[in-house]
Amino acid sequence: MLATENKIDINDIIYPMFVKQGINGSEEISSMPGIFRFSLEALVDEIRELERLGIKKVLLFGIPDKKDWIGSYAQKDTSIVCEAVKAIKANISTVKIMTDICLCAYTTHGHCGIIQKGHDKIEKQETLESLALMALSHAKAGADYVAPSAMAAGQVMAIKKALEDNGFGETGIMGYSAKFASNFYGPFREAADSAPKFGNRSSYQLGVDQKEVALDKIKQDIEQGADIVMVKPALGYLDIIKEAKDQINVPLAVYNVSGEYSMVKQGVQSGFWKERDMVFEIMNSFKRAGADHVISYHAKDIAKWMER
Numbered sequence: 001m002l003a004t005e006n007k008i009d010i011n012d013i014i015y016p017m018f019v020k021q022g023i024n025g026s027e028e029i030s031s032m033p034g035i036f037r038f039s040l041e042a043l044v045d046e047i048r049e050l051e052r053l054g055i056k057k058v059l060l061f062g063i064p065d066k067k068d069w070i071g072s073y074a075q076k077d078t079s080i081v082c083e084a085v086k087a088i089k090a091n092i093s094t095v096k097i098m099t100d101i102c103l104c105a106y107t108t109h110g111h112c113g114i115i116q117k118g119h120d121k122i123e124k125q126e127t128l129e130s131l132a133l134m135a136l137s138h139a140k141a142g143a144d145y146v147a148p149s150a151m152a153a154g155q156v157m158a159i160k161k162a163l164e165d166n167g168f169g170e171t172g173i174m175g176y177s178a179k180f181a182s183n184f185y186g187p188f189r190e191a192a193d194s195a196p197k198f199g200n201r202s203s204y205q206l207g208v209d210q211k212e213v214a215l216d217k218i219k220q221d222i223e224q225g226a227d228i229v230m231v232k233p234a235l236g237y238l239d240i241i242k243e244a245k246d247q248i249n250v251p252l253a254v255y256n257v258s259g260e261y262s263m264v265k266q267g268v269q270s271g272f273w274k275e276r277d278m279v280f281e282i283m284n285s286f287k288r289a290g291a292d293h294v295i296s297y298h299a300k301d302i303a304k305w306m307e308r
């Protein structure tokens with residue numbers, strides 16, 4: 001084994017980014033110091049800078065200016081994410097664009113799929129159709145990968161079929177395969193304005209004790225056609241990462257989520273540790289457990305620290 005296999009490399013890193021409709025410039029997310037919601041123009045400028053720093057992949061989340069009960073703005077060819085993908089592709093060639101496929105930022109109730117009034121159970125068929133249309137619109141705009149995160153059973157298969165039937169079989173799919181119902185998503189929900197207005201996500205996300213189910217979900221996503229599978233969150237789930245890696249042969253991504261990022265930042269602000277040392281220790285623990293890709297809000301800092 002190469003000595004570097006257990007160390008983070010710039011090529012492993014995926015930077016999650018927020019693009020928001022109807023703002024100028026950028027606004028910092030108060031719970032995630034150093035992370036911003038960008039306007040279209042500001043996003044393109046930022047990705048130019050990331051390209052210069054050597055970042056190879058970004059994962060885009062859209063924040064629309066309109067929401068409705070069924071999240072219909074998510075699937076429009078003119079959605080903020082489609083506009084962003086087109087603008088990036090027109091200006092930047094080396095950074096691959098991955099897009100989040102989920103309804104929670106687009107629905108007035110904040111759940112990840114289509115639900116009936118007052119319930120938090122996802123309506124399977126309607127949700128799958130909607131996610132497939134959303135993914136297809138992003139593929140048409142030029143996304144390199146679509147990344148379904150709604151935890152709707154069968155979402156990878158539904159998206160794969162829609163892409164293939166419409167001539168976008170080349171677009172990759174990164175499944176959020178093992179996504180646990182986690183307390184660590186708190187800051188993200190502020191960032192994306194996507195907190196559920198009632199109920200919670202435990203009817204569709206995994207319980208923290210569900211190790212075997214997590215490994216099954218990962219295998220199911222591979223069978224359904226995922227090119228990359230994921231474990232999320234990352235830090236508390238290194239055992240799942242390790243076991244998954246031992247059992248599969250497609251690339252494995254881990255999501256170093258918002259709460260993990262905010263904890264590090266809080267500790268830095270309090271003077272408990274040095275940011276750079278802490279971030280590399282965490283990143284290398286993901287690599288040691290078996291991560292091929294690490295999705296992290298620390299990406300830009302890591303790229304700067306790695307610059308020679």
Ligand code: PBG
Binds near residue numbers: 258
């Ligand atoms: C949307 C989604 C979530 C995250 C990524 N996609 C949040 C959630 O399920 O509430 C979390 C990312 C993070 O915490 O950084 N379904």
